[in-house]
């Protein structure tokens with residue numbers, strides 16, 4: 439039987455070590471007489487993908503729930519035999535598990551409803567939009583004795599496993615810093631800002647790769663289009679045990695699509711480019727060494743020397759991460775195994791996201807000497823404080 443290999447699942451330990459070779463995780467008993475009935479709530483951009491992968495999973499019956507008639511009509515066209523409903527309440531008694539793929543602000547109430555009814559639940563990222571809600575979800579699942587899993591898709595991604603292996607094996611040397619970019623002309627969300635929408639991926643990837651949660655965050659965020667939600671953000675996360683930092687750039691307002699994670703080590707550097715079809719990981723055998731310049735006649739020399747070598751792109755047997763994630767959820771329902779990304783994992787990422795919300799006063803900005811602070815043409819109306827309020831620099835710790 440081919441199946442996932444798991445390590446222990448304490449909150450700070452990595453939970454998936456590997457999926458065997460390049461195979462789909464096989465469910466333990468394809469010939470089982472009972473079938474699992476799973477409701478996917480939210481048939482939007484991402485929920486429709488859950489429906490696709492769950493529909494292809496043996497012995498799973500999918501029910502599709504969406505509040506919009508037009509979304510249900512589209513679902514019916516693609517899945518004529520699927521059961522459809524406009525609310526979870528209509529079908530809660532006839533399903534065993536629920537996948538929540540609605541906008542983030544609705545995750546907690548829908549998931550609580552399902553957990554209280556004794557159903558296993560997979561919630562899309564972010565698990566919830568507040569620490570209190572995320573804690574309540576974890577506590578409710580434990581009290582009701584059911585599975586709660588969070589959809590941190592990148593923790594089921596073979597390229598991310600490879601990055602982690604490179605870091606853990608020491609192949610890259612000491613990690614100097616990590617840089618991530620998740621940019622595009624993105625879908626503006628109404629209930630969360632760009633940090634809550636996109637950075638869950640980066641926090642999940644970096645903390646999984648470094649095997650550590652950040653202890654401190656610094657944020658620059660700005661809302662360029664609407665006044666409500668920041669659409670571009672730069673974040674810095676400090677990792678005390680690894681003594682390293684991650685710089686995270688997320689944007690809904692960038693012309694080209696970038697999905698990249700760069701791990702810069704003292705020995706080598708690795709780049710994970712999610713937009714690449716066949717070279718998702720590249721390992722650069724390059725580095726910079728500090729040069730001791732003792733001789734005053736060489737004072738003009740560069741203070742560093744460069745090491746250059748091969749660029750290697752290892753073969754990565756790749757399977758759709760969402761497929762692996764959802765099959766893992768089904769496996770956990772059937773076997774009672776603890777999910778690789780349990781509710782607690784979602785909670786720790788929500789804690790980091792919540793930390794980015796706690797704005798501190800701008801206390802340490804420096805005005806550039808000699809700069810003309812007014813860029814307005816003469817006679818332009820003054821900018822009111824309320825219009826400028828989003829241009830904040832946030833410094834915080836959790």
Ligand SMILES: NC(=O)c1ccc[n+]([C@@H]2O[C@H](COP(=O)([O-])OP(=O)(O)OC[C@H]3O[C@@H](n4cnc5c(N)ncnc54)[C@H](O)[C@@H]3O)[C@@H](O)[C@H]2O)c1
Nearest residue numbers: 480481482483484485504505506509539540542562563591
């Ligand atoms: N893991 C990933 O890589 C990934 C990628 C994209 C989105 N997501 C997550 O998936 C979730 C959905 O995102 P999306 O882009 O598909 O959003 P979307 O707006 O495209 O779809 C949301 C759907 O939910 C429906 N809906 C909303 N409230 C409902 C309710 N109470 N009951 C039933 N239906 C309801 C809406 O009608 C809509 O069809 C979000 O949490 C997002 O963060 C995850």
